[in-house]
Amino acid sequence: MTQSISERFVRSRKVDKTTNWKSQTQLIWDPDEVETHYEQPKNAFCHFRKVFNLPEIPHKAALKIFADSRYVLYINGHPIGRGPCRSDPRMQYYDEWEVTSHLKSGANVIAILAIHYGYGTGQSVNRIPALIAEAEIQVGVESPIVISSDTTWTCHPASAYNRNAPRINGCQGPIEIYDARLALIGWTGLPFDDSAWKPVKGRNSVLSPFWNWAMRDIPHLEEGIVDAQAIVNTGFVQQFSDPVERIHHQIFAEERFIQITGGRLDDKISDYSVERNVDGLASIITFEFPVMEVGYLQLDVTGCQGAVIDVVYAEELWEGKALINLAYSRQIDRFILAEGRNQLEIAFAWRAFRYVQFRVRSTEGPVVFHRVGVRTRKYPLEQTAFLHSSNERLNGIWEISARTLRLCMQDGFLDSSSREQQQWMGDGRWQAVINSYFSGDSRLHRKLLEQIGQSQDWQGMTKARYPDGHHNYPPIPSFCLAWISAFADYRRYTGDDALIREWWPKLVGALRWFSTYENEDGLLEDVPYWAFIDWAEGPDGPLLDDQRGGIITSLNLQYVEALQAACTYAELEGDSEALHYYAEKAQQIKSGLQQYLWDEEKGAYVDCKVSDRLSEVVSEQTNALALLHLHEASDERAQIVYRAVFGEDKKGQVVAGSPYFMLVICRALQKVGAVTRALELIMNRYGAMLDAGSTTTWEKWTLFHNDNEGTVFFFSASHAWGTAPIAFVFEGIFGIQSLEPGFKRISLSPAYGAVSHIHAKLPTVYGELELHLRQISTSEWELEVDVPEGCLCEIEGDLLGKGRHVLSIGGV
Template sequence: MRGFFRNVILPLSLYCLMIISVSAQIRLAGYQQARINPELFQHHWAARWISVPDAPNNAYGVYHFRKSFDLAARPEHFYVHVSADNRYKLFVNGKLVSLGPARSDPYNWNFETVDLAQYLKKGSNLLAAVVWNFAEYKPVAQMSFNRTEFLLQGDTAAEQVVNTDATWRCVSNSSYSPWQKPVYGYYVAGPGESLNAQQYPWDWEKSTFDDSSWPQAHMGLPAATKGRRDYPGRLLVPSPLPPMEMVQERLTQIRLTEGLEKPSSGFLKGKKNLTIPAHTKVRLLLDNEQLTTGYLSLQFSRGKDAEIRICYSEALYSDSLTHAKGHRDQIEGKFFVGYEDRVQADGGSNRDFTSLWWRTYRYINLLITTGDEPLVLKDLFGTSSRYPLQQETTFSLPERKDLQQMLDIGWRTARLCANETYMDCPYYEQLQYFGDTRIQALITLYNTRDPWLVKNALEQGRQSMVADGLTMSRYPSNLHQFISSFSLLWLGMGYDYYRYRDDAAYLKTLLPAHRQILSWYEQWLKPDYSLGYVPNWFFADWAGSFDYGEPPREKDGDSAFQDLLYLMSLQMAAELEQNLGMPALAQHYQTLQTNLKKAIYQHYWNPEKGLLADTKTQRSYSQHVNALAVLADVVEADQAKQVMQTVLSDRSLTQTTIYFRYYVNQALSKAGLGDLLLDHLQLWQEQMKLGLTTWAEMPEPSRSDCHAWGSSPNIEFYRIVLGIDSEASGFKKIRIAPALGTLKQASGSMPHPAGTIKTQYTLNAQGKLTARITLPSATSGTLHWKGKTYPLQEGPQVLEL
């Protein structure tokens, strides 16, 4: 493992996936055209799933596999397809070339395609893989076939010399064991690692290592892609995602030292060793200055029997009862709580511990206890791991420099919550919750040209569906959970994709799943078309007065929130069916929504308050319900404007947290009050005052310091302030309706399927607007300003209004 991740950047060209139409079961195209032999979709593979002989099924274990082979010459290409259960890291001649498989489920088990050519040489070559199974300790987001196995298949006859079979050698690595330290709050992201360096087979991935004592691999089933008849194993599909972005990151400073004089800055820069004397206990508190996700590498020598504990935390804590953290930069009077990795040194030279799975941290607490021999720390650094989203937006408000910082924090949060799936949080759960993901997907659509992660989320929502008709709340997940509202929000994510990307063929495949969800809901309708008691958790927001995130509901299920979310889903589904599916079904949804809208207004509207109540008893009122009422057109025009003014001013209403503020801000814009957006960003400003570098799950005290559901300004500064929105499916028509408030200047741009949309606005002292707008080729649009509409054409144009 020495030098395991130093200066590693995995280029996208290493991972080759294919846009295929071989079988209807494979619904996602790969992120780029690539080489996958079509015969691999028609027959069982020659490669076998292999394992270490006598290794127990569904038990914690770390295993190594090696294969030496000769080449007459270095090839131009050498494609292989690789997978494992649970996870693998693949090396070629000592260099890391692939990690995976991307998280999925046994009925859609991903394999990565890699071109190994640039790592090969004439003569002898070595493939080596580490495969691990965390079994009962595995993250909830990790699914498994309950057998630890490895698979590698050459693409054509030229590459099949490396197919996994009995010619591979293997060994069980007994140096690893799970290491679990408790943290505050719900944590399901997997164990830490304890490594006894005396038992580790150092340099196992290098050609100089002697594996002659290792046994031959046990051969299991031949591999097969999804769609093979009566196949009892994992159903293989090409991973639809590019490899994760991996770049070296260095911790920036040592904030606290105990038991040792403060080291020089050269240690963190990788330029100077740090020696810990024998019989010494040392604590180093290291600060990355901003939250990150990545693999931590510790390189060391000597120090036989020394214990090294590497502890990870998003922030330090100031209160053990409330779990408050205070200002994230401050360490005085605070204490450390976080999960850990542990290494027991063997006294050898040039050891390198790199965690099998990536970690989330701002602070690293390094705890070292040495024995009879000094320990030499040679380097400590991280290698980031996140989905390779490329931001393609620009934004400039000369009068509000703070908003750029807000966008930077939001983008960092979105990046850290995007890996092999979208994630609610990278530290605690790493689960793809579809309520969170709807916002995360729209951030992707507004800020990047990448379609793969959005489509992967849509597909995994469909894959999670059960016979009842609902998606699971989160997926992939080995622990089933159902949040009824999140099935509707997953449908909404498909509708968002319909509006912002031109991909009708794929969207049509989602319609049967939409129909199942809405059919499930329809069974709970009362005679007046409102919903009765809908089963499962009906999460809305972590609002203070909500019971574990659920808005008020009466015993018979009566709930305005529930009815409104269903109404909005009917509206979206009707449009999708009308344009892509079954017009007769669209008419059915139209009938349902017409009657439901009447019932909602009749049951929940309070004319004296000018608001909709949470239930028919009208005992409580919330920002949530009234924002949804505006979005669902239950209240419109001047009435909608009045409702939203009250939503902003009446503090007696149940207030939204950072998550549901996304819907409140949308409702502001729809009610014609978008000019107020920049004056109501307190939820984000309060977190900035606390020194957060990513948006927290909820107001202080918050369990998680990184939840991308709070990054909605990275949508709304473009959609509301700059006013850029889709006015037709596939973004074929563009609506520009800036809401500048008191601003005199604003400019920015965002990606569009056909190019880039650019805007620049200047307001003079007399209130006259100069709008410079560029639309992509083959598009048209409209500019909306002060109640008037102006046509826009492709290319640049200037309007004086």
């Protein structure tokens, strides 16, 4: 559709005026900590309260709220929710909660625990200490009662939280060190004496660093309660003593002195008593959850005043130990007990873990663990895909893939639900594609594209992850190309091309950035910044040759993909000049790669060319991209590549793709008709995770790495970039291709022989597409398809509409 003049030159308003706050609603904070805009407190935990009266029970009430950096909201003592979701402060999201059922006639109280980090994280861009809230309460037929954050609110420092706590890592906020002896009992409800609290300081919500306000465009996260299922070991550890600022150093130093002396206890998990410490030793006790969970740890424990419980979270254990890494994974918290029974819950620092290892430090008496649990959090999905097959190993791989995808779907597509919790573009692209098959919910997909776009600089380059406020890594050019190409993914799976029209000028700007680094043959050469393509097999196996500069083959192939996507966008926009330019440019690069990066002797494309010399490294990553973007399946060179790089009898060393690249590899093998080979790779590589007892998919093919000096490094065990088997079931085994965007018209070309029986359900905007493939005899198959209304399905020359269809296929 050709863009009209107004659409090309005039931009519509993105934020409706109705989303502004009422004139009396102010940004508030503790007056002792907001003297200026430029001197900000660090790890500032603060309580806020507002007591108000209602003449009767309301019939409708909603509360809008935002905090920089985080909040927990209570109404009359009832926990309502946490927030806000990640956003760019220039388009600042706020939350809205339905609170009608929690209000009553007479006195009511809004209570909020908030924290201002005072620094940027991988989920938040630091601005100023700020809380803003506005409740609109409908009582009777009169105008609503409005309760606004202003100077009538009171506040009090949340002294139970230690502000000197170090950060979890560069991507997250502080470790929570909580002293229950200093807790304000009953502060979230009524009655409570807050006469000693001070009035807040209020600031104009218009003259602030939050320029545009918008209600969050994704649903509130879904919460649940899960209890630990077993104690897996017990023991002791020699205690060290460090100030709280160095709690991570203390925990790390003690690691090598841990002695595991007791085994699994399945039937003694409730009211388990840990005796008091003697001889300078702390007790070790490790609880296990049925599967990996994401959320806020909950403890119900009884102990003596001042007893300390250090918490070390682990996705997996190494020789019975929960390990930390001082540089990037300080997954720890600390509780200091009040006398008697303590009901404890982490406020802000949500984690991913299957194991919780406690170091109990109590010299005065025992500590009794009545319950260990977690308040889980995940993105709510109305429907999800289904799989059951005759291959139990495939079923298990599907299960761990689906679980990992859910864990990493939070307020964005996150790389890892444990270590970083960041929205990376490269990771997010494949998660969004995979989720298009898993749930069909496209809201996080759209949010990913818009928020990465918000990071674009004046030259056109996007940040590799966003929103983030710690700026500790340069851009990744391949992730910028992924952003460009991902708009085509979004259109393919949703049928919505409005996003392309909105972002077309910015997409052109991003491609313009790459043009700066084209050589005389049109190939990208010596492109700056972080040349990340894939982790490959490191650190235990061979790596890609992509860090020496020069012409990186895989980056050029990703450039081809982005240019070809841009041709589609240009055609949609009626931009004939762009269409012609990008088509010519893509062809020029393809020709150059075929001429200059092919190694005839190896029968493959090499990773790079530096100073006119071809690399010796051949990789799955480079050649999978070549199969997808350089060759048709019938090309002679495509068959040579398959045999040399992916065949079972390949000769010479080939660098394997990590879980991140498995979707690309599977798609390449599907293109050349090697679905069975793709399934073999999935079974072998992901099967190792099943064999290790994992309930999630990993960042790499190995989880722990023991270096030559005896130091054990570990990688993420909940990395959703590795959930490609979900998409492979539909794209590979059933051979689904989208002929019209949004699954309105699809084709099926099943891989007969891959699995003898498989049953799957694919959620679409039209309803579930249900698929059964059964082997009847050696050469006969039955395919049963239930097509939802609004969808058309092509198979074996037939066009199937709404309803159940059974096809018999013989001679396969």
